[in-house]
Amino acid sequence: MDWTAEAIERLRALWAEGHSTAEIGRRMGISKNAVVGKAHRLNLPARPSPIRREAVERPAQPAPMRLPRPVAVASRSTLPAPPASQAAGAPQAANQPQVPPPVPMAPPQPAVVRSFPRFGSARSCCWPIGEPGTPDFRFCSAEATPGKPYCTQHAAVAYVKARDRREDAA
Template sequence: MEWTEDAIATLRQLWAEGLSTAEIGRRMGISKNAVVGKAHRLNLAARPSPIRRTPGVAPAPRPPRRAARPAMPRPSPMMAGAVVAARPPAERPAAPVVAMRPSPPLRLGNSACCWPIGDPGTPGFRFCGAQALLGKPYCAEHASVAYVRVKDRREDAA
């Protein structure tokens, strides 16, 4: 909207009458937000909040904060050059190997495992083709490899 002198005068008059921003917008044919923005730019007197708060009702108290973890002690000068052995990565049990007949890419059905086997650039490239789990694209064996919890990934990376 282009704010002409007449529109600004109308806004000031309706604002002084105490009409709501929504009502001013309806009367002027503009949005409530346009009224609020122009009133702010004209530095018109602020209005009290239309949200009615019941007197005597205090907001719920916040729960107490947890105590901060103690800081790690600094290494002593004697320990500064010491070499600390890293933890070995957690051993994950190997997934059971199931005898399967690989399927070429065009013969996969809706319930077949889509786990790729081999190099896609070679003629021997296939997909697992075993019975897929309900709602998953992989069989039980390959789903156990594909879907690893975030916690397990972090342990392996450490």
């Protein structure tokens, strides 16, 4: 961009009107970055960020509702022993907080384990056949090529030389 005196004056005028750098660039037929760079070199006054301006113009929104944190309940074995005056069945003082009885916890549920029909052994092909998670899903399980996880047929598909791939792309 060749910044002529007329272009600089137009930039100053559009800047003073409060247009965005992108809008100034569109009106002048130049990039937004060219506008930003020249405005910086001309020491044009900074304008408030459009992000901050929007935050000031918007009405205050209520704070998000926060749920109370769950309170850990101590078991009877971890509670301190009551004073001797209460142990004999004496009524509790009104100013002492009542400790709720512990809530029994449900026994842990076993984790759901998805098992696939056959992963194969070290000597069988583990090429997946079908869609995982469906009843038809299985692995090839043919005799694997020594040193590879697949049978000869699936190894030919899995291991393709870079030269062969280039020829297929052409």
